Amino acid sequence: MINRYSSRLTKLDEGFLNKKLKNARNYDRIAGYFCSSILEVAGENIEAVSGKVRIICNSNLEKEDVDIAVKAQQMKQEWCEYGPEEKYSSPAAQDRLSRLYRLLASGKLEVRVIPDEVYGLMHGKAGVITYNDGSKTSFLGSINETKSAFSLNYELVWEDNSDEAVKWVQEEFDYFWNNKYAVNLCDFVIKDIDRISKRRIVPLHDWREQNDEKIGEAAAETPVFRTEFGLWEHQKYFVERAFREHQKPGGARLLLADQVGLGKTVQLAMSAKLMALYGDKPILIIVPKTLVFQWQDEMMSLLDMPSAVWNGHGWQDETGYFYQSEGAKSILRCPRRVGIISQGLVARRTEAADYLKQQTYECIIVDECHRARRRNATKDPDRNRADANYLLRFLNEITFKTKSMLLATATPVQVNTIEAFDLLNILALPNEKVLGDRYSKWRCVPQTMLDMVCGEKDVPNQESAMWDIMRDPLPERSKDTVVINSIRDALDVPDDKYVLGPEVYSEARPSTREKIRSLYTAGDFVHNYNPYLRCIVRRTRDYLENTINPETGEPYLKKIEVKLYGEEDREALELRGYLRQAYELAQQFCEMISARVKGGGFLSTLILKRIGSTICAGESTAKKMLAWTEEGRKILEDEFDVDFEDDDLGEIDQNSEVKDLKPEEIDVLRDLVKVLSLNRDNDPKCNRVLDILTKGTGGRDTPWMKSGCILFSQYYDSAHFLAEYLSSQLSDVNIGLYAGGDKSGVFLNGQFEKKEKDDIKRAVKSHEIRILVGTDAASEGLNLQTLSTLINLDLPWNPTRLEQRKGRIQRIGQVSDTVRIYNMRYKDSVEDKVHKVLSGRLNGIYNMFGQIPDTLEDVWIDIATNNEEKAKERIDMIPKKNPFKLKYEERPGKTEDWASCEAVLDKQDVKQQLLKGWK
Structure with missing residues (x-):
């Protein structure tokens, strides 16, 4: 029998669907688009179906991806981009989702998703209903599996219960359901349906008044969890630690030294967001100039976190709007809670940087902090005062103006281990819990103490020396240091006290003294409870890939082979013909400049590196250098048809001595430009x-x-x-x-x-x-x-x-x-020579990358100017082993599942708090 239904004549929810589903045993449905189909289907009367309900629908999945985890991530992103938490926030919608979750969790409702690029959009809507008595009916039409389709839209449905029609529709359904591209609805979506059905809004004021603020309430609906891959366990561990310490007196004072590639930026930014929501003072972020907008972009795209960048002339917010400066003091009128400045602003000793020291902060973050360093790192640090560069001096001053300070670098040691002390000392100056007071051994003889930490010097065994090392500072209480906690309890030391007097040990009970001696014996305290271990957080990819998370039974990071x-x-390309000729001319030019100008190596080496990149880049640089002189400009105009009014070559930074090219140098550049311009297309x-x-x-x-x-x-x-x-x-x-x-x-x-x-x-x-x-x-x-x-x-x-x-x-x-x-x-080439020197001296260039200091940039100049011995000397200055490698890797602690948090902060409250400017 054929039945025709029109929403013009009858409401299809009551007149068709609910009526037809009575006494149904199974229901197979070819639906429409993934998000709306899966959400709205629970609004209809399908719970009465005694058996299975199966739905196949469209998705933006990529058919090329065969990895189930990747498809699950794509499904998650598609789901979150749909915005279900906003669309289904009413009590009625949440009730519908609650029913939907029960159906999915019980297995009564099964959903599979198929990429729309396989067969295009699934406009064909059809279904087969099987009844308890074994009879069947089929239908097709324009109708989607949505509430509006059944109750509001103009829709047509054609029902046919003939064997031929039922078989035809069932074959269509089975084809898609069993298709090799079809995948089950991912666990995240099912869990998120449950979360949204219970979702409740927490005002920011209430969140701040809680004794134990839930990080998940502030993090769950940030883009990094909704549309990206979330935070890894080691990242969550650092964020939680930094935020919990920030809530205590003295704040968070930590150095994040994760290996390159483990996501330091997002850890620091998430910590900053929590602190900005918790308190009302500004957040200052100091990064290299090349990273200021990278930070701003990443905070906005991953954390929905507005910020402003100081560009030297005023503040620029996340929308690109520029706030005109009225002088250097305008730097104190940042239009956002979070302000980002470049390290160059400080290194150049600008007036604006001095004004920053007048402000007080919730937190200061310094990325690539190893650039704050002493110039005399190779001298005996126990006897010589640090000859600090201006960035280090600035940080040593501004550290007193902030509650929390987070430093970050993959290389806390550039040349000498004392550089790690300089970074910790920034954190320690206003806070005794880091290195103790100014009489502490950790401050007074830093190199001696570092040598003990690194195992290069014996630990003293006299009781008085032992106690001096342990008592100043006494480690703070934590859930991971049972022995420290017991010593604090035995000595009745308040949680916020870190420096004890020399008499405390002698006046302690014999059992307590024995406990202290046991901890110190065999250097256990110095090697495992020292300030560097407590304040430096360092993880490597190798460690995380090969350490099992007891909660999941899987490594903390999935291993990806390289x-x-x-x-x-x-495999190296040959320098032949015209390219060899160009390279030799460039080397000749470099040698000429380096011979007559002190410090000219960097600039002259640049032309070799750019020729080694592409002929186009080498030609551009050679022309810019030739354009330094009037004679060179005339050559470019006459011989190479360069019109400076139409084709401004700009300038490469250079000092006046380099710019004053000699006739023979101009001749070499002219020949170089000629060779490169003739061969740029090959x-x-x-x-x-x-x-x-x-x-x-x-x-x-x-x-x-x-x-x-x-x-x-x-x-x-x-x-x-x-x-x-x-x-x-x-x-x-x-x-x-x-x-x-x-x-x-x-x-x-x-x-x-x-x-x-x-x-x-x-x-x-x-x-x-x-x-x-x-x-x-x-x-x-x-x-x-x-x-x-x-x-x-x-x-x-x-x-x-x-x-x-x-x-x-x-x-x-x-x-x-x-x-x-x-x-x-x-x-x-220079690249080839540097590659050989580095790989030969540092046990394989590939394994070493990510651990070496910035100072190796000078190796390029040394080799380009034929000073290979100097290059090797620079490499030999680097510590043979990283003293913070294995000891400073610890298993990330267990953290909450932030992404499944049912209570979430009010988005308007969060936005208003982060949009507030500095006071």
Whole structure:
């Protein structure tokens, strides 16, 4: 029998669905789009169905992804982007979700999702109802599985209970239900339905008045948990520790020294957000100039956290709005709770930086804090006062103006272990719990104490010396230090007291003295309870990948293997023909400049590095240098058709001595420009990149573009040139360009269109872009899990950049268990020589990256100017082993499941608090 239903004539919820579901045993449904279908279906009367209800619906899943965890993450992102917590906040909607959760959790309702790109959007809506007596009926029509469809919209439904019709609809359903691309609804969505059904809003005032503020209430609905991958356990551990310590007298005083690539920024930013919500004083973030907008972007995109950046002329907020400065004192009128400044503002001793010392803060965060250092690190620190650079002096002063201070660096030791003391001393100056008072051994003879910590000096065994080391400071009480807690209890020491007198030990009970001696024996206290261990938080990827989380039975981080290419001599590109000629001319120019100008090595070396990147970058630099002189400008205009009115080459920073080029230097640059300009369209590195993308590296290796590839250069002109070249060679392939400022965009068939960075990110996530060329603006804060190969077009001055680049694809959610990385270099180039020296002296350049100090940037200059012995001396100055490697890695403590928190802060309260300016 055929029945026709129109919502014009009857309400379809009562007149069709509820009526037809009476006495139903099973219900199979081809529905519409994933989010609305799954949410609204519970609003209908399907609980009366005695057996199973199965729904297949559409989703934005990618059919190329075969990893279930990746599909679950995509489903989670799609779910959260739908905004269910806002759409279903009414009591009636929450009741519907509660019923939906019960159906899903019991297994009575099963949902599978299929990528819409497999068959397009699922506009065909149909279903089969099986009754208790075995009879069946089928229907199809325009109707979606939503409340509005059944009760409000104009919809048509065609019912047919003939065997032929039922069989036809059932076959359609079974095809999709059993399809290889169909996946079950992920656990996160099911749990989140339950969470939203119980969700309640907590006013910020009430949250701040709680004795034990729930971090999940402030974190659960931030983008990092909703649309990204959340925080790893080690990240949550640090955030919780920093925030809990901030709530105590004296605040949080910590140095985060995680290995590069473990997400220090988001840990610090989340800690800052909690502190900004908890208190009313400003948050000041001090970072290298190149990272100020990276910090601002990441805080907004991951934490929904507005901030303002001081650009030297005024504040610029997260929307790009600029607040005009009325002088240096305007720096005290930050329009946001969180203000970000560059370290250069301090290092240049600006008036604005001095004004910052007049403000009091909730928290100060310093990223890449190793730049605050002494100049005489190799001298005997116990006998010589630190010759502090200006950043270190500034931090030593402003530390008194903040409740909490968080420092961060992957390399707390650059040259000498005393540098770790200098960083802890910043934290300690106003707070005795870090290093004790000014008479403490940890302050008075820092190098001696560090030598004991590192096992290079014996620990004294006299009782008086022992007690002096332990009592000042006495470690604070914590849940992880049972023995310390028992000693504090036995001595009746208040929780906020850290320095005890010398008489306390002699006056203690014999049993207490024995307990203290037992802790100190065999150096246990010095090696396991010292201030460095207590205040430095350091984890490595290797440790987290190989340590089992007892809560899950899995490692704290999923291991992603790295297969490295380009390291062997046979894989280096040859310097031949015109390129060899250009390189020799550039070397000749470098030697000329270095011979006559002290300190000219850095600038002259730059031309060698840029030729080693791409011919285009080398040509651009050679022209800029030639343009320093009037004679050079005339050469460019007459011989190379450069019109300075139309093509301003700009300037490279240089001192006046370098700028005053000699005739013979001009001649070398002229020859160099000629060679490079004639051959700019035949770049060996670009050709090799194309081969790797389209053919692989040989053997059984597949073309890298199939797996998605990110290509890095430290220079924008190289990145732009490579992206344009690849676009001209790969028809109908989107080539993304990700760079600083407004320079990002997409090349297609050689044509460039500007795009916002967020648009690039979305296109990579949705697989619209499978090849992305980026500068180091893409090496931090960008999640590229959909790409699993990486090519370094050039090697950066600071090798830690390689680890940061690798971290874009070696991260949670990576679609592949193995990522492939190719490091490109020319044989006998500066890069090649630096590579050999570093790898030969430091046991393998790849394993060493991420642990070495910034001072190795000078190695490039030494080798480029043929001073290899000096380069080796610099390397030999680095400690042979990191004294903070294994001791300072501890198993992350158990934290709450923040993402499932049912109570959440009022978003308007949070927004208003973070938008408040400094007072």
